[in-house]
Amino acid sequence: MKLEGNEKKEYLAFVRKESPKTEHAKTMTRAFFLGGIICCIGQGISDLLRYLAPTLEEKIIMSFTLLIIITITGILTGFGIYDKIGDWGGAGSIIPITGFANSIVSPAIERKTEGVVLGLCNNMFTIAGPVIVIGLTVSVLVGLIYWFIGVI
Amino acid sequence: MEMVLIYLRVFVIGGFICLIGQILINVTKLTSARILVVFLLLGIVLESFGLFEPIKQFGRAGATIPITGFGATLAKGAIEGVKKQGLFGAITGGIQAGAMGLSTAIFVGFIVALVSKPRTK
Numbered sequence: 001m002k003l004e005g006n007e008k009k010e011y012l013a014f015v016r017k018e019s020p021k022t023e024h025a026k027t028m029t030r031a032f033f034l035g036g037i038i039c040c041i042g043q044g045i046s047d048l049l050r051y052l053a054p055t056l057e058e059k060i061i062m063s064f065t066l067l068i069i070i071t072i073t074g075i076l077t078g079f080g081i082y083d084k085i086g087d088w089g090g091a092g093s094i095i096p097i098t099g100f101a102n103s104i105v106s107p108a109i110e111r112k113t114e115g116v117v118l119g120l121c122n123n124m125f126t127i128a129g130p131v132i133v134i135g136l137t138v139s140v141l142v143g144l145i146y147w148f149i150g151v152i
Numbered sequence: 153m154e155m156v157l158i159y160l161r162v163f164v165i166g167g168f169i170c171l172i173g174q175i176l177i178n179v180t181k182l183t184s185a186r187i188l189v190v191f192l193l194l195g196i197v198l199e200s201f202g203l204f205e206p207i208k209q210f211g212r213a214g215a216t217i218p219i220t221g222f223g224a225t226l227a228k229g230a231i232e233g234v235k236k237q238g239l240f241g242a243i244t245g246g247i248q249a250g251a252m253g254l255s256t257a258i259f260v261g262f263i264v265a266l267v268s269k270p271r272t273k
Contacts, residue, residue, distance in 0.1 A: 028174050035170025035218070036163035043162045043213035062216060063252035069217070070253065074260035078268035091173035094184045095191055095218045096166070101257045103184065108265035120265050124258070127185040131219070132254065135192050135226050136247060142200050143230030143242030150234060 027090050034085070034092030042069055042096075066097060073098040077105040103127035158212065165211030169218045188219050195223025200231070226250045 046065040049056065056064075076082040082102050086093035093099050104124050111123040125132070173187055182190070195218075198204040204224040208215045215221055226246040233245020247254070 024178055027178060028171055031174035032167035032171040035173075036167030036214070039162050039166025039211075039214040039217045040159050042166075042217040043159060046213060065213070066253050067256045070256045071260050074257075074264040078264040080271055091177055091187065092167075092170040094187055095170045095173045095220075097217055097219060097222055097253060099184070100188060100219055100222070100253075101261065103188070104257050104261040105264050108261055109268050109270050112265055112270050116266070121262070124261055124265070127188070128257070130185050131188045131192055134189050135196070135223060135250070138193065138196050139226035139230045139246030139250075140243050142196060142227050143234055143245055144239075146200075146231050147234045147239050147242040 030088060031090045031092035034089030035096060036092075038092070038096040038098055045069060069098060070101040073101040074105050077102050078109065082106075100128060100131060103131075161210060162212050162214035165207070165214030166217060167214075169214070169220060191219045192223040195220035195225075196227040199224035199227035204228075222250065222253055225253070 042065055045068050046061050049061045049064055053061075073082055076085075082093070082098070083106060086099075086102065093102070104127075107123040107126045108120045111119040113119060114122075169191070173191060176182055176190070177187060195204065198207070198220070204215070204220075204227075208221075208224070216224075226249060229245040229247070229249025230242055231245070233241025233243075233248070235241070237244075
């Protein structure tokens, strides 16, 4: 059935009235808080590494910080804890690298019943896929432009 | 005292980036894949124009832990690759710099998914 004119307007008004209101203040405060906390945990891990191994290069410390924080997220997702944090914190749980890790693990677990190759492996990249494809494509593009400018 | 200030800056910068993301979600209803892509691109663009480094100096992990930092790492890898190895580095630099994040996420993701039980929501 196709709605026209007034009917459509009324229907849209009805949908707007009935659909749950986004609570801007609450979601924004929570996102800010959770995002800040996750970054502080990251800073804590890197400070700890710096303290334990003062000779390591900054680049390597950052890498190992990522390793640790992604592993923790993976395990938390496995126990279903990260998804609960995500329900609470919204964007605060998506935008940190932990959200990227969660977006790989979560669908993989969910679709595991369809088999290891077709279910698990196939669905690891439903969200992370675009991120990897676009990230790599644009970074190669940046490299090429930078090289080209250098050649001229 | 200095320590407290550093963590405060990390908290504010990291929180602020996520706050912008939440506003985007609230206003535009973007899905999480798109949100991640937007912030990744932001990181790549900022790094390419040399604007990410000052943010990183100020906000430390607050700048590097969000996916924006991952984007910046990719771009930085590509640029440094060009300096070291020319055209070869332009193509391999990005993925080399991002290798730790990517490999860990895929490796841990596979193992965790293999051992945990699917939950019905």
